Each structure stands twice: as C-alpha cells, then as structure tokens.
Amino acid sequence: MKYNCDLISDLLPLYKDEICSEASRKIVEEHLAECPDCKKMLDSLNDITIDEKIVKEKEEVIGTQAKFFKRKSALAGSIIGLIFSIPILVCLIVNLATGAGLTWFFIVLAGILVAASLIIVPLMVRENKMFMTMVSFTASVVLLLGVICIYSGGNWFLVPASATLFGLTMLFSPFIVSRRPVNAYVKNHKGLAIMCADTATFVLMMLAIGFYAGMREFFPMAFAVSMPLVAMAWAFFAIIRYLRFNACVKTGLCIASAGALSGVLATLASSAEASMSVTGVTYSSGVSVPPIAIVAVGLAIAGIGFLVGKNKGGKK
Ligand SMILES: [Zn+2]
Numbered sequence: 001m002k003y004n005c006d007l008i009s010d011l012l013p014l015y016k017d018e019i020c021s022e023a024s025r026k027i028v029e030e031h032l033a034e035c036p037d038c039k040k041m042l043d044s045l046n047d048i049t050i051d052e053k054i055v056k057e058k059e060e061v062i063g064t065q066a067k068f069f070k071r072k073s074a075l076a077g078s079i080i081g082l083i084f085s086i087p088i089l090v091c092l093i094v095n096l097a098t099g100a101g102l103t104w105f106f107i108v109l110a111g112i113l114v115a116a117s118l119i120i121v122p123l124m125v126r127e128n129k130m131f132m133t134m135v136s137f138t139a140s141v142v143l144l145l146g147v148i149c150i151y152s153g154g155n156w157f158l159v160p161a162s163a164t165l166f167g168l169t170m171l172f173s174p175f176i177v178s179r180r181p182v183n184a185y186v187k188n189h190k191g192l193a194i195m196c197a198d199t200a201t202f203v204l205m206m207l208a209i210g211f212y213a214g215m216r217e218f219f220p221m222a223f224a225v226s227m228p229l230v231a232m233a234w235a236f237f238a239i240i241r242y243l244r245f246n247a248c249v250k251t252g253l254c255i256a257s258a259g260a261l262s263g264v265l266a267t268l269a270s271s272a273e274a275s276m277s278v279t280g281v282t283y284s285s286g287v288s289v290p291p292i293a294i295v296a297v298g299l300a301i302a303g304i305g306f307l308v309g310k311n312k313g314g315k316k
Helices: 005-016 022-034 036-098 105-124 129-151 158-177 182-186 190-213 218-242 247-271 273-279 291-308
Strands: none
Touching (some): 005 036, 022 036, 158 182, 182 190, 247 291
C-alpha cells in the first residue's frame, strides 16, 4: 500500500461528500481497493448518513401527523362550537319571546362559555393550550358570577369572584408557571411566582369580603388572623426553597420559625388584649408548650442536621 491508513481515514469524509480533489479521490480509491479496513470505515460513514436520513424522515412523519391532528382537533372544536350554539340560539329566542328583553339568556350564555372554555379552547388553540384553557375557564367562571349577580340585582359579585380567583390561582398556578408562555418569564423562580400570585389573590379576596361586609372591625380582625399564617407560609417557603442546607436543618428551621411566630402572636395577644377583644380576636395565650421551647427544639434539630448531615446544597 502506497499510503498509510491514517492518512486515508482523514480523507474519507471528504471523499464520501465528494469534496476532495481529483488527486485525493484517486489515492483513496486505489487504497480502498486493497485495504478492507478502510473500506469498512467508508461503509460505516455511509451508514451514519442512512441513520440521519431515517431520523429526518421520522421527524417529517411526526410533523405531518401533528399537523393532521391539529387540523382534526380544530374541526372537532368547530363542530362542538356549532352544537353549543343550538341551546344558545334556542334560549335567545325563548327569552326574547317571553320577556321584554334579554335577561336570563346571559346566564345561559355565560354558563355555556364555561363549558366551552374547557372543551373547545383546548381543541382550537394551537399554542399554549394549558395556559389559554385555564385563563379562559377562570375568566368565564368570573363572568358567569357577574352575570348572575347583575340578573339577581345583588352587590356580592366581588366576594365570590375574588374567592374563585384565589381558589383557581392556588389550583392552576403550579401548572401555569411550568408551561409556556409563563415559564419563560418566571424561569427559575416558579415557587416565588406561585407564592406571589396566591398571596396577591388572597389579599384581594380579603379586601373584597371586607368591603362587602362594610364593617370597620373586619380588616384588623381578618388580617390579624390571616397574616401571621401567610407569614408562616412565606417563612417555610423561603427556608425550604432558598436555604442551602440538608432536609434536617430545614425541618429544624421551619419548626423554630413556627415557634418564633407563635411567640410573636402570644406577645401580641397579651400586649393588645384589650384592643384585640374589641375586634373579636383573642389568641390563645395559654399555649401548653411555650414558644421558646418550640424554637429551642427546632434549633436543636437544625443543629443536629448541620453537624451530622452532609450539606448537598439546595437549588440556587
Ligand atoms: Zn487502509
């Protein structure tokens, strides 16, 4: 053999893609004719091309199938939409015929929108299915409440609407933050985004209830009861999510923070007993375990965890 195999193996990719010079091509072909090893290498290079082709074809087939199913689901969505429009039309006619104008028709319409948001939206929407479905469902439920409130002449709309918003945020936010398009914005702070959304809708609900109740005493009472619990949820979240310690240390710190909070509450209760009793709230100051003991136990557990456990380091 005139050339050694290393040289030929360097040339083989160029030869395979037919981009080597005429002289190189001749050298390679001469060598291949008498070297089975290099022939084998060329064959394997060609095999890779076949694999690539198979992968490409597979992707094309999947793409076509996906397009096909998207078209089918859009068609199904349109058909269901048409079916939904029948009761809407019937109710429109009946309501117009029996009343002076449209009244309860809007309740039927909003009710059907709720169903449509769960059935038609996921079929018709092409991007961000989960997000669009949850948002449209929430919006249609709030709309339904609003319509019923107007129809019945009530002024309670904000209370169930904000409660619905809070409940659905609790339910949906874990799904929404991990999907498009929200995940692009929250990135690595999904937990924080969920906590903020839950806290915001909770406060909104409390405000709505307070304004509906129209009692001056409501706000201090409601916030005195609920805010410490919200604070505790945030403390637990911050400890579990952001501290870079092992589970034992985190558990201990959670217990300690709960103890500290109950201590703060007990102090508040005893120092403001008079004003608290006016608002109707009295924290039980006769806790059987003194808060300082809870804090001590928590810190002890955290200390043991710190000394014994390996700190793997939490997520950043
Ligand atoms: Zn060779």
